[in-house]
Amino acid sequence: MKRHLMVAQSGGPTAAINASLAGVIRGALDSEAYDKVYGAVHGISGVLDGNFLELSEKAREDGSFLDRLTRTPAMYLGSCRVKMPTVEEDPSIYDRIFQTLEEMNIGAFFYIGGNDSMDTVTKLAAVAKKRGSDIRFAGVPKTIDNDLVLTDHTPGYGSAAKYIATSMLEIAHDTYIYDLPCVTIVEIMGRDSGWLAAAAALARNEYNITPQLVYLPEVPFHRTTFLEDVRRELKRSKNVVVAVSEGIRDENGVYISAKEAVADKFGHKQLSGVGKALENLVKKEIGTKVRSIELSILQRCAGHATSAQDLEESVRLGSYAVEKAEEGETGFMPSVHRLSDEPYSYEIRMEDLQNIANKAKGVPREWINEAGNDVTEEMLRYIRPLIRGEVENEWKNGLPVYLPVAHLNHVGE
């Protein structure tokens, strides 16, 4: 008798995380070993609460389901922010999970997420080994932050980068209209790494020199140097646009908007207001017209402007995970290995989850210029292929057509 698959999503939204979910479902439909695909609602919480959806049935009944799922932003299955205890701390939670998976005849479990999700699935794989369970466990990467190790980049990053670069170009057009000196500060996501803010520099082209300044968390931020940079650029151009990661810190490691920084239960700092802080600094010290813009959550959920390259890779990583589980692999994450920049090519490999969880990858120092106020051409060569290609979206009455959020009406209610 064929066994079934279970899949769940966790962490923060991206515009590509459902593409990986679609990839897992496609992989299952193509496989000899697996029959149904169950989606756990709200990540690992859904497994614990017995909240499941049968996804394979939906895909078989509705020919457009997987295409729409691929294009729908944020988690179709809902997310959670659960920090799993170790098996030593709470063996009972693992007993419940394995009991559920065994009762449901699950042969493999896939967790699509970022760093914290990789931690969860690493723990599950280790417990399976200890219990002698043959259930396979794989993590499928996703995070707009692009900070997972041992993969060239993460699904979701390309679409976020495309949205950021497109918005920066449109902001440039907006800022160029007046013949008056003006500074525009654009705050971009990225608590600990500058991958997203770096994408802002892709907006430069044959007529647009903005953003002239790009500040990433990988380099300490000096207020006086920043003001010197802005003053110098104002001499060269009336419109100065600054791209800045939300997570920039001063020479003492203190967030520039430290007053608002509060740690969540993972110890991550929740930041807001670095753009506003720099706006106030420019207003006070330079006195020119200045405004700040926060790209906010739109950079991670803009399904109407995704990267075709990103969605294609996200689907492939999901399917690949199923193939490898079917071959008997467990405790792994499919990762992207770049073969060349131009023309862009890559292959998918497997990496051991233990080498990935709880590690983070920042922008290499050599991809940031010496002054620490811009990125290098090498950095841009790295991002360019990831934002290429437009997805043909489905529109109705002027709005994009997405799949209804599944858990608003799910099994188990």
Next chain:
Amino acid sequence: MKRHLMVAQSGGPTAAINASLAGVIRGALDSEAYDKVYGAVHGISGVLDGNFLELSEKAREDGSFLDRLTRTPAMYLGSCRVKMPTVEEDPSIYDRIFQTLEEMNIGAFFYIGGNDSMDTVTKLAAVAKKRGSDIRFAGVPKTIDNDLVLTDHTPGYGSAAKYIATSMLEIAHDTYIYDLPCVTIVEIMGRDSGWLAAAAALARNEYNITPQLVYLPEVPFHRTTFLEDVRRELKRSKNVVVAVSEGIRDENGVYISAKEAVADKFGHKQLSGVGKALENLVKKEIGTKVRSIELSILQRCAGHATSAQDLEESVRLGSYAVEKAEEGETGFMPSVHRLSDEPYSYEIRMEDLQNIANKAKGVPREWINEAGNDVTEEMLRYIRPLIRGEVENEWKNGLPVYLPVAHLNHVGE
């Protein structure tokens, strides 16, 4: 000998203002009476400074020029914020303008802009009459604010409304992922009118009930009623999304973010922070998870997500203005008169500029519900046709292709 045309752009950017410019150029190319089209750089300032571009030449030389211009957001010719004195206050400024126009053999002048631009062109038309000049003057409407009188709506509004509704739907997907109570406040442009914030309600569909609350400046905002509204909605749904115009005021007419409100030289209040103000209020009084998002200038310059209906009408209004000027009309603004909602149809008529300048149109009270926390179906029936249709954009290396901002390299330098 044929005479020439002059055109300029003024006020704040929209994603459709260059479509009207393209319409004026098309109108001139099709006309018997006019030869060259000169664009004044930075609005009326360009006329005073002698800064001009020859646009007809560009259109004749490059077959893709007008198509690209139509899709390029913000002002191709640059903008200005000049408050023209009356002719009694400063006759010399009018002398200079008319001297320039006459020397350049200009037969008609078109000013594409909002309320302040209509004021400028009304003054110019009156002075022309007084001087016995046969130069025609017309205003071509544009403003995302949709607040001009005597037109069903204004070019630029439909694209902004489409961007807002699309972003609200994507924010809904983003907010639905967690199983925890959460309030999201989305701040939308609109100092004195709620047309833009009203468009947020278009994001509702068969699965999405957000935004549950919509507050417009046309109705006084009561903090206590707002908190009651949010508490009630939190009982019905874990995710409460609130759409709010930047310009909402309390029962005494004081802006909710009054501390930050500073008047510009037109007496317009520059607001920021109403979303933040309401975020803090909910945090303090209700204590649930809450965040605020400011759609910011992206709602007026998102060239990658414009409404096809909006761009089509914008082009037509520009061409129509040239036709009517050729017929001898002056002192007018082409306006849209709606004939039916479904199927949508309209015709273009002329309106006397004197009846338009310095007046503003808010959302009718009957299009807002009695409680003042939502819009009616009639309001949505009004907006729906304006956001329809997607524009096939040109992309290169993952980014939209726009025309270089003209005044970065213009005649007169």
